[in-house]
Amino acid sequence: MKPFTIHKGKVAGIDRANIDTDQIIPKQFLKRIERTGFGKFLFYDWRYIDGEKPNPAFELNWPENEGATILVANENFGCGSSREHAPWALQDYGFQAIIAPSFADIFYNNCLKNGLLPIQLAKEDVEYLLRESKKADYELTISLEKQQVYDDHGFARAFAIDPYRKQLLLKGWDEIDLTFVYEPYIAEYERKHCPMP
Amino acid sequence: MKPRTIIDKIWENHVVYREDGKPDLLYIDLHLVHEVTSPQAFEGLRQKGRKVRRPDLTFATMDHNVPTVNRFVIADEVARNQIAALERNCREFSIPLADLYSEEQGIVHVIGPELGLTQPGKTIVCGDSHTSTHGAFGALAFGIGTSEVEHVLATQTLWQHKPKTLQIRIDGKLGEGVAAKDVILAIIGRYGVGVGTGYIIEFTGEVIRNMSMEERMTICNMSIEAGARAGLVSPDETTFAYLRGRKYTPKGEEFEKAVERWRALATDEGAEYDKTIEIDASTIAPMVTWGTNPSMSTSVDGTVPHPEEFASETEQKAVRRALEYMGLKPGTPITEIPVQHVFIGSCTNSRISDLREAAKIVKGKKVAKGVRALVVPGSQQVKKQAEEEGLAQIFIDAGFEWRDSGCSACLGMNPDIIPEGEHCASTSNRNFEGRQGKGARTHLVSPAMAAAAAIYGHFVDVRKLKKEPVH
Incomplete structure (x- = not known):
């Protein structure tokens, strides 16, 4: 996993609640067996008209959002299917962090496993960021170490993250390698509860 | 001992390792695999030279991509490759597979219960959000992403924080023509798609008790549409009767012993939940x-x-x-x-x-x-x-x-x-x-x-x- 330490980048906003993973990456792209290359299909049905022409009504196609690396959206972002293709697509498109008032549980987990940082902020802060994101070149800085999101004009908020996940993200560690350290405990559990046939 | 919910009991039974400041390392009893969310996980294992720890606790089928007419002729090349990849991966890692030629093939959340792989008290995961379906049997079952699929394949465990508990109690009688689907749609309609976020739901009450296993599966299936990764029902005689004689359930005396264990899993009288919602069945229409x-x-x-x-x-x-x-x-x-x-x-x-x-x-x-x-x-x-x-x-x-x-x-x-x-x-x-x-x-x-x-x-x-x- 790519480590996440500090990131400064342009902010794009999509002011919708309940953005589901079917919108983030539609089903026709789930047949690929690779982990990369999903960015061009991100928000496919919203982003393109007839699959090729960019839809000017869609936020990510607005000129002020070009090159954005931080996405702000409304409640319950990432609900629905467990497809990890959703964070893969967001990351492949260029996003490094998502800010919303709430996230769906499975999506939130999937982001953390890929070094895409999901940040939960209060609803009024998200509303503020959604308004600010309409300005071209509005940028935020995210420090995972300090658990802070801030801009250059005085906005600064702390965010919560599980300390264990934070360590993994900061170091970019492979979780499976870490779990192998606990192999004796797994073997012991299996001996008691779940022996090999 | 303090009265406990079935959620607490299953959780505690599966803690492999616990340390302050870390999620619990939970053992996984059954890992169901399908073609769409697994290829990148198997590829990850191959790149690092890792094995599947417990192929005997893993079961695969193909369901998402498969044609429902002329099922052996998959015109879409990308879909065909994905199905071929699952066949290859199962062979390479010795995982049992119900393929298109098998009489046991079907939607992963239909065949798990049908074959008796799904049992009370188990922790069950699958790279599919509707894994919550298996909760109908009093199992702790939830959907995971592909990175977690890889983690379970390699270690048979997951690092998990225990979610909060939400009781949804449905009492009274359902009207004629009102189905389990109407109950879960009514719950989501009234309380929203985020009501269960951060929770595991236990469905209780007279209506649930009177439901068949298949109706309970419909309810638990859509827990995820209420935001909850898992939804479950305490097992009872209906559960045991459904499981008796299934392919992978214990047989004879072993089955009776299992029933005794399963019976003890049900939520204790007086156990507390973090949140409770009560619904009067008579207010639910199609x-x-x-x-x-x-x-x-x-x-x-x-x-x-x-x-x-x-x-x-x-x-x-x-x-x-x-x-x-x-x-x-x-x-x-x-x-x-x-x-x-x-x-x-x-x-x-x-x-x-x-x-x-x-x-x-x-x-x-x-x-x-x-x-x-x-x-x-x-x-x-x-x-x-x-x-x-x-x-x-x-x-x-x-x-x-x-x-x-x-x-x-x-x-x-x-x-x-x-x-x-x-x-x-x-x-x-x-x-x-x-x-x-x-x-x-x-x-x-x-x-x-x-x-x-x-x-x-x-x-x-x-x-x-x-x-x-x-x-």
Whole structure:
């Protein structure tokens, strides 16, 4: 996993609640067996008209959002299917962090496993960021170490993250390698509860 | 000892390692695998030279991509490759696979219970959000992403924080013609798609106790549509009777011993939940969704709402957008919405009792002109049983298409896609934009409501229809 330490980048906003993973990456792209290359299909049905022409009504196609690396959206972002293709697509498109008032549980987990940082902020802060994101070149800085999101004009908020996940993200560690350290405990559990046939 | 919920009991039984400041390391008893969310996980194992720790606790099938006619001829090359990849991976890592040639093939959440792989007290995961279905048996079952699939393959464990507990208690009696699907749609409609976020739901109360296992599966299946990764029901005699004699359940005396263990899992009298919601069953009517998430629903005798009826600006905006996508005008009676497609299937409602309920409405009638209706049994075993019971013939005589098993038009990864702008009465679980096809307009309903829509070409209150005996 790519480590996440500090990131400064342009902010794009999509002011919708309940953005589901079917919108983030539609089903026709789930047949690929690779982990990369999903960015061009991100928000496919919203982003393109007839699959090729960019839809000017869609936020990510607005000129002020070009090159954005931080996405702000409304409640319950990432609900629905467990497809990890959703964070893969967001990351492949260029996003490094998502800010919303709430996230769906499975999506939130999937982001953390890929070094895409999901940040939960209060609803009024998200509303503020959604308004600010309409300005071209509005940028935020995210420090995972300090658990802070801030801009250059005085906005600064702390965010919560599980300390264990934070360590993994900061170091970019492979979780499976870490779990192998606990192999004796797994073997012991299996001996008691779940022996090999 | 302090009274405990079934959630607490299963959790504690599976803690492999616990340390302050870390999630618990939980043991996984059953890992179900399908073709769509697993290839990158197996590739990850290969790149690092890792093995599957417990192939004996892993079981695979192919369901999302598979055609439901001519199932051996997969025209889409990318889909064919994905299915071939699963076959290769299962062979390489010695994982049992119910492939397209197997009589056991079907939707992963239909075959797990059917084969008796799903059992009370187990921790069950799958790279699919509808894994919550298995909670009907008193198992702790939840969907995971591909990175977690890889982690379970390699270690048979997951690092998890224990979610909070939410009791949804449904007491009283359901009215005639009101199905399990209506109960879960009503819950989501009243409390929203985020009510269960951060929670595991336990469904309790008289209504749940009186339900069959298949009805409980429908309820638990859509826990995720309420935001909860897992939903479950404490096991009881109904659970044990269903499991007796299944392929992978213990046999003879071992089964009786297992039942004793399973019985002890049920939530203790007086156990506390973090949150409780109570619902009076008599207030639930047959439901139809009119929008683009499962909370956007009303009873069949209702009307399409006006955006102004909603409190917040965010909601009003979402409703306006949903109505535009659905091509619906506020104030339109639900029974006046014309339907061009009917899909009876999916891990929510494709089991034998679902097909029986639909057949009772269909028997002796014809599908309305201009309606295309599909029945996709949840598994090859359900298909066989429905054929033996004569249900298949009832559907075929009425003009339904009778298909092989798979996920099919629930998500349209195979060729079963609903065309743009057309309305589909669907027994599946998600009415998201584009879910059944780009521009497709999905209305979630129970199997009986879907069957009635096929016959009349619009939604009909099934409480007013005569049901024919079918078996």
